[in-house]
Amino acid sequence: MTLTTAEENYLKAIYHLSEGGTKSVSTNDVAAEMKTKPASVSDMLRKLGDKQVIEYRKYYGVNITEEGKKRALQTIRKHRLWEVFLVDKLQFAWDEVHEVAEELEHIQSPLLIQRLDAYLNYPKFDPHGDPIPDEYGDVRARPRLALIEMEVDQSGQIVAVKDSSAAFLKYLDKVGAYIGARIKILDKVEFDGSMEILVDQKKTLFMSKDVAANILAIQS
Amino acid sequence: MTLTTAEENYLKAIYHLSEGGTKSVSTNDVAAEMKTKPASVSDMLRKLGDKQVIEYRKYYGVNITEEGKKRALQTIRKHRLWEVFLVDKLQFAWDEVHEVAEELEHIQSPLLIQRLDAYLNYPKFDPHGDPIPDEYGDVRARPRLALIEMEVDQSGQIVAVKDSSAAFLKYLDKVGAYIGARIKILDKVEFDGSMEILVDQKKTLFMSKDVAANILAIQS
DNA sequence: TTATTGATTTAGCCTTGGCTAAAAATAAAA
DNA sequence: TTTTATTTTTAGCCAAGGCTAAATCAATAA
Incomplete structure (x- = not known):
């Protein structure tokens, strides 16, 4: 069917x-x-x-239904794999891929998706940080938490933002944070909730608690 | 429109x-x-x-009409670029790609095709040896050359024969060569000009220089 | 020149996925 | 409990792309 x-x-x-x-x-x-x-x-x-x-x-x-869930997850899998392809291979910006992936996800060819998955090296997250279900529909999603919720010395990777307004994205870009960046919490200031973050093991970043509440990461 | x-x-x-x-x-x-x-x-x-x-x-x-020709060539361009992608990047066999490309060619995104073209290194022929129109719809003429003129390791597709006598066509059929066959030059024997040809990525064929001079191919 | 044949178009119907307007069912308020 | 408001469904219509059967046109043969 x-x-x-x-x-x-x-x-x-x-x-x-x-x-x-x-x-x-x-x-x-x-x-x-x-x-x-x-x-x-x-x-x-x-x-x-x-x-x-x-x-x-x-x-x-x-x-x-269970069957429906399985079908939906297959479509989501295809969508997210195509997004990875567009960003990793074709240099699309991570916020330019949705429309195109929306079309690509309906291409009917299990072999295509299998090969694409292998070609992309079996990615587990799409460029927005959302998890990619495997071919059985299993999602091994590590829990996402806001930077503000992380403790000093914890490490992780930025996987998504809560507020994806142009203004916020522009800000992130300016300070050098991005989806996929490896981060480590260096300090949390009790007084105002602001944080000091190490990005990609080289850049140190200061952010207000409002910003830190809007960035989602997975722990590693 | x-x-x-x-x-x-x-x-x-x-x-x-x-x-x-x-x-x-x-x-x-x-x-x-x-x-x-x-x-x-x-x-x-x-x-x-x-x-x-x-x-x-x-x-x-x-x-x-001219406008129609332009549109058709754009669709053909997209189809053939996707075929190259499937074969070169996703390891599809050249005869497995048509159906999938038939779906992919209808994805609407000029940027996607532009990027895909660059990613594939601006290929001029698809895996069947058919030329890929450029973004203005121009098709590069296919230079045909006799097999005897090709070098070892070059690949191509048989597109015609010089001598189309019944005897010659019968011979071709018997040995498994045909118009449209994908070929690769495996070896050229200096001594007598005879050649060793790989047909459709599976069959090896030995032919005299007289035969090789009568078969025309395009390079890919 | 007319009759016939074969290609082509028209008429009318089907399914999919939309829509609006009106009816019906549920939920909330009196 | 009855009335009112909200949600949801039904009825009927539209466009795209198919189909079959019937009508019509063009080309050929008599």
């Missing part, structure tokens, strides 16, 4: 909306996420229900 | 059917090429005519 491109996109949206909570996802939420109308969503939910990738009870929203 | 995936595929088919001859392409020919029905083709020709990429006169077939 195959899914169309539109169906794959809906399923991915439902998967994302389901993350965290255990409650059903509402038709309205899906419509907002997909930038479409609730009426269109109702039709699609019926189709996805028929295909067993979601459990759909009229008027009560949907829950994604 | 953008073309849908279906329109791009029709236009590509019409371009290929136009190659060589100057006569109009018939609805039936397009239907055969697209593996669809003439009735469906009529509708599509009207649409492509409206978009000015073909000149369509009811009952008299179509001619591709």
Whole structure:
């Protein structure tokens, strides 16, 4: 049983909306996420229900099934692998890749993805720091925490930002921090919560607690 | 003015059917090429005519316009660049790439193609020996040369024979050479001018200098 | 010149994935 | 408990790309 491109996109949206909570996802939420109308969503939910990738009870929203979760994770895997390709191999900036990956993720060829994965050296995170599921849909996500939550002397790697406004990204770029950077906490100032961070074992960076709260890292 | 995936595929088919001859392409020919029905083709020709990429006169077939030719060549360029990527970077066999490239060629991103071209080092031929149009749609003419003129380790594709007598073609068929075959020169014997040729990456062929002088190939 | 044949187009229908407007069901407030 | 507000579904329509069957045009043969 195959899914169309539109169906794959809906399923991915439902998967994302389901993350965290255990409650059903509402038709309205899906419509907002997909930038479409609730009426269109109702039709699609019926189709996805028929295909067993979601459990759909009229008027009560949907829950994604195990099969659906597996499908969604495959699509997410493809999306994120393509993002790595675009950034690592084709020199795209990490904030330029989403649209293109959105198209590439629907190419149907298991061999292609297998080979791409190998070619990229089996990456575990995409350029935004989001984990890449393996071919069975397993995500080995190390817990992400804000820099502000880390202790002095802990090391890690920047994997994402909470606030991805242009202003903030520009700031990060200016001071020399970036997704993927290796960092170590050198000091935390009790007084104002500001921090001193070692970047790539050479550059020392001072940041306010507001900035430190907006940068997510994995510990190593 | 953008073309849908279906329109791009029709236009590509019409371009290929136009190659060589100057006569109009018939609805039936397009239907055969697209593996669809003439009735469906009529509708599509009207649409492509409206978009000015073909000149369509009811009952008299179509001619591709300059704009249409440019569009078709862009699609062909994308297709062939992706084929090079799949073979050179992802280790696909040259006869496994067509289907996947058929999907990849419709990804919309000029930047992607520009970068891919650079990443592949501006290849001039795809893995089948077909030329890759540049970003303005210019196609470099394929220099044909006799096998006897090629050097050891050069690769290419058989594109024609000088002597097309039945006897010679029968001989070619018997030894497993054919128009379109991918070949690589393994050895040239100084003594008698005979050659050792690898055909389709698997079969080794010995041929006299008379035979090698009668087979034309393009280098890749 | 007319009749016939073969190619082509038109008419009408199907599916997918959108939409709006109206109806219906649920949830919240009185 | 009944009314009201909100959410969701249904009904009916649209465009893209397919299809079949029927009509029409162009080219050929008589």
